[in-house]
Amino acid sequence: MGTSIAVDGSDDTGAKKPVVCFLGPMSSYTHQAALQSFSKDDVELMPVSTIKDVFETTQAGAADYGVVPIENSTHGSVVFTLDLFAECEKLYPDLSVCAEVYLKVHHCLLGYLPPPAAASLPTTTTPTASSLLVSGQCTPTPSHPQPIHPRAQPLVSLAHIKRIYSHPQAFGQCRKFFETYLRGADTVDVSSTSRAAELAASDPSGESAAVSSALAATETGLEFLGRNIEDRDDNETRFFVLWRDEGALVKGRGQQQSIKSSSGAKSQDNHASGATKSLVSFTVPHRAPGALADVLECFRKGGLDLTSINSRPSLIAPFQYIFFVEFEGHKLEDPQGRVKDVLENVGNVAESWRWLGSWENMRR
Amino acid sequence: MGTSIAVDGSDDTGAKKPVVCFLGPMSSYTHQAALQSFSKDDVELMPVSTIKDVFETTQAGAADYGVVPIENSTHGSVVFTLDLFAECEKLYPDLSVCAEVYLKVHHCLLGYLPPPAAASLPTTTTPTASSLLVSGQCTPTPSHPQPIHPRAQPLVSLAHIKRIYSHPQAFGQCRKFFETYLRGADTVDVSSTSRAAELAASDPSGESAAVSSALAATETGLEFLGRNIEDRDDNETRFFVLWRDEGALVKGRGQQQSIKSSSGAKSQDNHASGATKSLVSFTVPHRAPGALADVLECFRKGGLDLTSINSRPSLIAPFQYIFFVEFEGHKLEDPQGRVKDVLENVGNVAESWRWLGSWENMRR
Numbered sequence: 001m002g003t004s005i006a007v008d009g010s011d012d013t014g015a016k017k018p019v020v021c022f023l024g025p026m027s028s029y030t031h032q033a034a035l036q037s038f039s040k041d042d043v044e045l046m047p048v049s050t051i052k053d054v055f056e057t058t059q060a061g062a063a064d065y066g067v068v069p070i071e072n073s074t075h076g077s078v079v080f081t082l083d084l085f086a087e088c089e090k091l092y093p094d095l096s097v098c099a100e101v102y103l104k105v106h107h108c109l110l111g112y113l114p115p116p117a118a119a120s121l122p123t124t125t126t127p128t129a130s131s132l133l134v135s136g137q138c139t140p141t142p143s144h145p146q147p148i149h150p151r152a153q154p155l156v157s158l159a160h161i162k163r164i165y166s167h168p169q170a171f172g173q174c175r176k177f178f179e180t181y182l183r184g185a186d187t188v189d190v191s192s193t194s195r196a197a198e199l200a201a202s203d204p205s206g207e208s209a210a211v212s213s214a215l216a217a218t219e220t221g222l223e224f225l226g227r228n229i230e231d232r233d234d235n236e237t238r239f240f241v242l243w244r245d246e247g248a249l250v251k252g253r254g255q256q257q258s259i260k261s262s263s264g265a266k267s268q269d270n271h272a273s274g275a276t277k278s279l280v281s282f283t284v285p286h287r288a289p290g291a292l293a294d295v296l297e298c299f300r301k302g303g304l305d306l307t308s309i310n311s312r313p314s315l316i317a318p319f320q321y322i323f324f325v326e327f328e329g330h331k332l333e334d335p336q337g338r339v340k341d342v343l344e345n346v347g348n349v350a351e352s353w354r355w356l357g358s359w360e361n362m363r364r
Numbered sequence: 365m366g367t368s369i370a371v372d373g374s375d376d377t378g379a380k381k382p383v384v385c386f387l388g389p390m391s392s393y394t395h396q397a398a399l400q401s402f403s404k405d406d407v408e409l410m411p412v413s414t415i416k417d418v419f420e421t422t423q424a425g426a427a428d429y430g431v432v433p434i435e436n437s438t439h440g441s442v443v444f445t446l447d448l449f450a451e452c453e454k455l456y457p458d459l460s461v462c463a464e465v466y467l468k469v470h471h472c473l474l475g476y477l478p479p480p481a482a483a484s485l486p487t488t489t490t491p492t493a494s495s496l497l498v499s500g501q502c503t504p505t506p507s508h509p510q511p512i513h514p515r516a517q518p519l520v521s522l523a524h525i526k527r528i529y530s531h532p533q534a535f536g537q538c539r540k541f542f543e544t545y546l547r548g549a550d551t552v553d554v555s556s557t558s559r560a561a562e563l564a565a566s567d568p569s570g571e572s573a574a575v576s577s578a579l580a581a582t583e584t585g586l587e588f589l590g591r592n593i594e595d596r597d598d599n600e601t602r603f604f605v606l607w608r609d610e611g612a613l614v615k616g617r618g619q620q621q622s623i624k625s626s627s628g629a630k631s632q633d634n635h636a637s638g639a640t641k642s643l644v645s646f647t648v649p650h651r652a653p654g655a656l657a658d659v660l661e662c663f664r665k666g667g668l669d670l671t672s673i674n675s676r677p678s679l680i681a682p683f684q685y686i687f688f689v690e691f692e693g694h695k696l697e698d699p700q701g702r703v704k705d706v707l708e709n710v711g712n713v714a715e716s717w718r719w720l721g722s723w724e725n726m727r728r
Contacts, residue, residue, distance in 0.1 A: 073683055075443075076675075076677050079439075079536075171553070172443075187553050188551065188552050189532070189552075190550075232679070235682075238683070292670045292673070293660055293661070293664035297661060297664060299657055300654070305654045306657055309675055310674075310675060311441075311673055313439070313440050315596065317598070318437030318598050318599075319437055319600075
């Protein structure tokens with residue numbers, strides 16, 4: 001099980017700071033989410049390379065908390081994270097979600113400026129869409145009656161860009177900009193947007209760019225080729241904070257004292273409706289598809305509103321699923337036993353199920 | 365609305381063949397799915413570049429049918445396709461699903477052979493995993509107690525491969541092979557696996573490879589660097605056949621006479637339980653998350669089993685969703701009115717909803 005670092009409330013003098021690992025490298029959006037959830041001075045931050053590394057590091061006890069992206073408001077669920085939750089029973093038995101973080105996400109296109117001959121557009125004037133358009137589609141035509149309207153225009157000519165690095169989620173949030181201004185360029189998936197900026201910066205040809213945060217421009221010295229290139233201005237990503245919950249049942253939220261709550265203060269109990277959320281996964285018996293509705297009916301009967309539902313391949317047999325349901329309520333702060341009763345009923349109709357965490361609702 | 369080609373059953377003498385468009389180019393998996401669903405001699409096949417092009421071409425009437433991937437048994441839903449269904453109300457008002465196709469999918473790694481100096485492994489002997497491993501992980505270590513076990517090994521050394529082209533779905537189905545044998549290489553997303561093979565073939569450096577079908581090797585002349593590299597041997601993709609349903613209510617299944625049924629014969633009516641499936645999308649009122657369970661309860665009450673459920677961002681406001689539900693039953697072959705009653709009830713509790721098609725269940 002690895003070495004666990006004691007960080008509960010009683011251990012506040014000279015104790016080692018809690019370690020928070022996150023999907024790095026530094027300046028990634030997950031790094032920013034970690035800074036939003038923890039006070040910088042209270043914790044030690046540890047970047048790791050992949051979402052899977054966050055699960056493994058936290059499970060092994062090398063970190064007390066792990067921060068991972070779970071869904072984006074434009075592009076939807078992060079399936080890599082869901083697939084790791086599906087493996088919790090087998091590989092990450094001690095992990096659960098203890099907090100969520102919402103982060104506004106504005107993407108930039110970072111790279112080197114075009115060579116002087118190609119840079120016919122002075123950066124002091126605003127280029128028009130048509131002057132930059134290579135293969136875009138802004139005017140309705142018979143074959144494209146509904147042309148795309150990206151929110152942002154490039155700041156310089158992008159004719160020199162042959163290759164763009166980013167995380168698949170970031171590409172999914174900037175489809176309109178890409179379909180309009182970068183149709184001929186290769187998009188290369190890498191593990192994070194900050195890693196993408198590093199790769200673009202290290203290409204001496206100047207033909208590479210990255211979809212990344214503004215912070216990554218400072219870190220790498222790359223120029224801004226576009227700003228706010230996301231499809232929607234209300235683009236936000238939600239993150240989960242994981243921890244090893246072995247002590248949770250005994251200590252309540254003692255271990256969570258490092259985490260900020262929505263009011264900016266330390267976490268506090270709150271039994272009001274919608275104040276907390278929980279996550280469970282479940283499978284239903286093969287050849288009994290009706291059981292899916294039976295499981296969901298448990299939540300309705302118990303008066304616990306569902307706030308999201310996702311399905312992923314169960315990997316037991318083709319086209320069987322593992323379902324992920326988020327609902328209002330907290331398993332560990334449940335004075336009337338409503339969550340307890342509902343989960344008991346779920347256990348009676350699901351083939352298998354697992355509680356994956358309860359936390360304070362940060363979006364009320 | 366474009367020109368619609370008459371292809372209903374009555375028009376069988378000298379009429380123009382129905383046109384079937386699909387996510388191309390030729391030799392793509394979607395091409396193979398189209399061939400599985402239609403007799404080659406009965407239709408004219410038309411490859412297009414993107415899934416969106418399939419929707420647009422079919423809506424515009426330039427094709428009578430469109431074939432698109434909807435989900436894979438290993439990697440899950442094809443979110444690009446779901447997002448296009450979410451836009452049906454606005455952009456593709458006449459489209460609905462009229463058939464499904466299941467296709468076994470075996471991926472190959474295609475490319476040029478390593479240069480003679482590097483090709484130290486004779487291809488006549490079976491290489492061991494360790495002899496090919498660059499940065500893989502097959503032996504348990506403290507930091508990786510659960511090493512990955514890919515099903516297939518490379519057929520030759522992959523040290524010369526710097527870049528692999530494929531569709532994001534295909535990468536998602538071959539994660540273990542990539543994490544074990546190709547950790548240092550760039551993965552480049554392109555619109556289809558057959559386009560990936562074309563790009564790898566056109567790279568004179570020989571450093572590019574593609575995850576593609578065996579058929580694409582024949583088309584491009586590339587060599588097999590690996591066979592059956594998918595994570596699971598039961599890897600399958602399900603496809604939807606779209607059509608313009610304007611005449612469906614009047615003509616029943618007349619227009620579908622080109623489509624093969626599960627028995628290999630032409631489509632036939634079948635009212636047995638589980639013989640047909642339907643797809644609907646719906647949204648629930650903002651600030652009334654309980655409505656999700658209320659909508660699902662309509663199906664349970666009506667005795668129509670849910671076979672899958674998916675959610676995607678509604679793009680109305682952050683973290684509101686559009687839900688996609690598949691259930692057993694057929695809207696147009698519904699002698700007892702069960703589907704009709706359930707959909708009426710759905711209309712009473714959902715904020716908005718849309719029927720997206722009914723078809724014969726090909727996996728009973």
